[in-house]
Amino acid sequence: MAIEPIPVADIQVPQEFARLRDLAYNLWWSWTPEARLLFSNIDAYLWGRYRNPVELLINIEPHHWDRLLNGGGNFMSQYRKVIRDFDRYMNPDEPTWFQQQYPEYKGDKIAYFSTEFGLHESLGIYCGGLGVLSGDHAKAASDLGIPFVGVGVLYRKGYFHQAIDLDGRQHHIYNNFDFYRLPLRPMHNAAGRDLVVTVDYPDRQVYARVWQLAVGRVQLYLLDTDILENDPGDRPMTSQLYVRGREMRLCQEIMLGIGGVRALQELKIQPAVWHMNEGHSAFQVVERMRAHLAEGMTWKEASEAIRVNTLFTTHTPVPAGNEAFEASLVEKYMRVFTDKMGVDVHQMLDLGKSYPEGGSQPFNLTAVGLRFSHYSNGVSKLHGEVANHMWHHLYPGAKPTDQNIKSVTNGVHITTWLGHDIRTIIEEALGTGWIGHEDDPEFWKGILKIRDKDLWAAHQSQKDRMIRLVRHRLVEQFARHGKGPDSIREMNRMLDPNVLTIGFARRFATYKRAGLIFRDYDRLRQIITNAEHPVQIVFSGKAHPADEPGQDLIRDIVTKAIYSDLKGYIFFVEDYDIRIARHLVQGVDVWMNTPRRPREASGTSGMKAAINGALNFSVSDGWWPEAHNGKNGWIIGSEHHIDNEDEQDYRDSTSLYDILQNQIIPLYYQNRTAGCPCEWVQWMKESMATIIPGFSAARMLQDYTRDAYMPTAQR
Numbered sequence: 001m002a003i004e005p006i007p008v009a010d011i012q013v014p015q016e017f018a019r020l021r022d023l024a025y026n027l028w029w030s031w032t033p034e035a036r037l038l039f040s041n042i043d044a045y046l047w048g049r050y051r052n053p054v055e056l057l058i059n060i061e062p063h064h065w066d067r068l069l070n071g072g073g074n075f076m077s078q079y080r081k082v083i084r085d086f087d088r089y090m091n092p093d094e095p096t097w098f099q100q101q102y103p104e105y106k107g108d109k110i111a112y113f114s115t116e117f118g119l120h121e122s123l124g125i126y127c128g129g130l131g132v133l134s135g136d137h138a139k140a141a142s143d144l145g146i147p148f149v150g151v152g153v154l155y156r157k158g159y160f161h162q163a164i165d166l167d168g169r170q171h172h173i174y175n176n177f178d179f180y181r182l183p184l185r186p187m188h189n190a191a192g193r194d195l196v197v198t199v200d201y202p203d204r205q206v207y208a209r210v211w212q213l214a215v216g217r218v219q220l221y222l223l224d225t226d227i228l229e230n231d232p233g234d235r236p237m238t239s240q241l242y243v244r245g246r247e248m249r250l251c252q253e254i255m256l257g258i259g260g261v262r263a264l265q266e267l268k269i270q271p272a273v274w275h276m277n278e279g280h281s282a283f284q285v286v287e288r289m290r291a292h293l294a295e296g297m298t299w300k301e302a303s304e305a306i307r308v309n310t311l312f313t314t315h316t317p318v319p320a321g322n323e324a325f326e327a328s329l330v331e332k333y334m335r336v337f338t339d340k341m342g343v344d345v346h347q348m349l350d351l352g353k354s355y356p357e358g359g360s361q362p363f364n365l366t367a368v369g370l371r372f373s374h375y376s377n378g379v380s381k382l383h384g385e386v387a388n389h390m391w392h393h394l395y396p397g398a399k400p401t402d403q404n405i406k407s408v409t410n411g412v413h414i415t416t417w418l419g420h421d422i423r424t425i426i427e428e429a430l431g432t433g434w435i436g437h438e439d440d441p442e443f444w445k446g447i448l449k450i451r452d453k454d455l456w457a458a459h460q461s462q463k464d465r466m467i468r469l470v471r472h473r474l475v476e477q478f479a480r481h482g483k484g485p486d487s488i489r490e491m492n493r494m495l496d497p498n499v500l501t502i503g504f505a506r507r508f509a510t511y512k513r514a515g516l517i518f519r520d521y522d523r524l525r526q527i528i529t530n531a532e533h534p535v536q537i538v539f540s541g542k543a544h545p546a547d548e549p550g551q552d553l554i555r556d557i558v559t560k561a562i563y564s565d566l567k568g569y570i571f572f573v574e575d576y577d578i579r580i581a582r583h584l585v586q587g588v589d590v591w592m593n594t595p596r597r598p599r600e601a602s603g604t605s606g607m608k609a610a611i612n613g614a615l616n617f618s619v620s621d622g623w624w625p626e627a628h629n630g631k632n633g634w635i636i637g638s639e640h641h642i643d644n645e646d647e648q649d650y651r652d653s654t655s656l657y658d659i660l661q662n663q664i665i666p667l668y669y670q671n672r673t674a675g676c677p678c679e680w681v682q683w684m685k686e687s688m689a690t691i692i693p694g695f696s697a698a699r700m701l702q703d704y705t706r707d708a709y710m711p712t713a714q715r
């Protein structure tokens with residue numbers, strides 16, 4: 001059966017509820033609990049199935065409307081309240097943080113380019129931490145009223161869904177999104193036609209359609225090459241996020257960078273600031289260079305003109321994350337541009353050299369980003385230092401300890417990640433006015449006033465919800481494997497809410513060392529299967545399709561969870577996404593992170609867990625050394641660097657077992673009065689009170705605005 005695209009305006013909604021369409025097409029609903037509840041009250045089944053209001057409105061049976069129209073005033077008043085809140089949020093006259101800080105600024109927008117945006121589980125155009133950070137960045141820019149526009153790619157097949165088979169192997173299943181069933185609108189040009197941008201490729205042109213995605217007050221523009229105008233070979237260019245083939249990846253990133261600049265031109269947006277979030281969009285400088293040269297500037301003048309209003313954020317010290325292409329491949333694709341510009345293609349290729357000296361080198365997008373930005377930053381203090389060590393040779397005369405690359409520590413969008421029960425408790429103690437105080441440490445000391453029992457009950461309630469989701473996923477997985485009814489029933493009783501529960505969920509990149517905790521299997525078994533004080537550990541995460549060692553790690557953990565004597569103590573939840581992340585960070589007691597220091601540039605999942613009262617148990621890497629104060633979580637291992645990786649793993653795992661056994665488990669199980677672990681709850685409060693204000697996306701956006709956006713825009 002063919003699915004016919006449904007034009008936006010054709011979604012039928014009763015006149016009385018006409019504004020539901022506006023709500024459905026703005027992701028504001030995704031971080032507003034009352035709005036989610038409203039959609040779920042329309043049809044809980046469809047909501048649970050799609051978690052996407054546009055699908056819900058398309059698929060709803062008319063009798064539901066009758067029920068809501070005739071069923072008393074409850075739904076109607078709920079509807080009116082949500083619409084009122086939405087209109088207030090969107091009202092341009094409502095004072096925002098930005099208007100208050102920069103009342104004189106009438107200027108142009110900050111354009112933020114990112115290859116992934118992780119906004120909600122129903123919009124699978126993200127892979128992991130980088131995308132979720134971009135999503136949180138856009139949401140916080142909206143909350144603060146920052147003049148901001150995002151540019152990205154609309155992947156028809158997205159990133160893969162993960163299915164794990166009986167042997168623990170990861171299988172890759174791709175989406176095939178119908179964009180008309182997502183909260184996206186195709187942009188039209190003045191003639192009422194689809195807005196399409198044109199980019200030169202060797203011997204041909206490739207076209208991309210421009211879609212709009214509303215994130216509160218902020219718009220994202222996403223490019224899609226899967227249109228009839230394109231040659232069949234070019235249509236899949238924007239099909240898969242982090243596509244495996246190098247040439248296709250290059251084509252895609254040329255489209256993001258050059259097509260993205262063209263899209264803003266077509267939309268008559270002239271950015272005051274260009275923010276490249278990671279190197280994937282670095283080809284934007286090629287198009288901007290072309291435009292400046294066409295205006296008559298010299299190459300040097302054009303480079304300087306680009307630098308003065310460009311920012312670059314680097315997100316990883318891991319080589320694989322710093323994208324580089326064979327120079328000959330880049331040459332193949334850049335010639336069409338350099339020929340038109342009248343410059344030697346090697347002049348362009350030199351821009352991607354990691355080392356100023358030396359002959360042919362791979363074309364490194366991080367190097368391009370750093371060269372063309374007058375402000376660049378890492379994503380934690382430690383990462384800033386590491387990045388300067390990695391890249392100092394790009395700055396003439398610089399030492400590795402200089403701070404040519406600054407740092408802005410990441411943060412998370414609080415209303416996206418805070419669980420329902422913890423939020424309710426916070427609002428009882430601090431009032432509903434806490435939004436807008438996200439960055440105020442004094443205000444958050446109020447957390448300490450919350451009654452221990454209440455906080456514990458809220459946490460347990462979130463933990464119950466997390467456990468239900470994990471069980472549900474295990475049941476689904478076992479049923480798919482053809483297991484018998486008894487095995488499936490057994491899965492539905494897994495996980496005990498009264499047992500200390502550790503979460504470990506993230507991409508299965510090997511530097512994150514998901515297997516570290518298994519290094520001394522017998523010791524781990526002794527600790528976690530203790531009859532009185534057991535521990536359960538929930539794992540989740542995908543490995544990139546080309547990452548065999550990452551997939552081996554998954555196989556190893558899954559087979560242990562199913563077949564070893566750790567069965568019932570460790571679990572692997574398949575298909576990690578924003579939804580699983582939300583439940584895990586909201587429900588576990590401890591959030592564990594074991595990267596090989598200093599390769600975790602920031603990490604954000606630990607922040608999401610901390611704001612919900614989970615305690616971080618992490619290697620001193622990324623954001624954690626900035627947050628840890630001895631009363632809000634634990635540090636695994638030491639900061640002392642050891643060259644021998646095996647020795648490092650040995651020491652870190654020993655430290656991990658020692659702390660787990662001697663500190664975490666006693667703190668959790670001892671000193672219980674009326675079922676509530678008093679001492680533990682003090683640590684939870686300390687964690688929330690210090691990490692909510694320090695690591696919110698609001699704080700992050702204020703830092704960017706004060707240190708980078710406004711100094712750049714006001715030049």
Ligand SMILES: *Cc1c(COP(=O)(O)O)cnc(C)c1O
Nearest residue numbers: 128129506577578581603604605
């Ligand atoms: C927050 C988040 C991440 C980032 O996790 P790290 O532990 O910081 O690497 C990755 N994936 C999803 C779905 C997330 O929500």
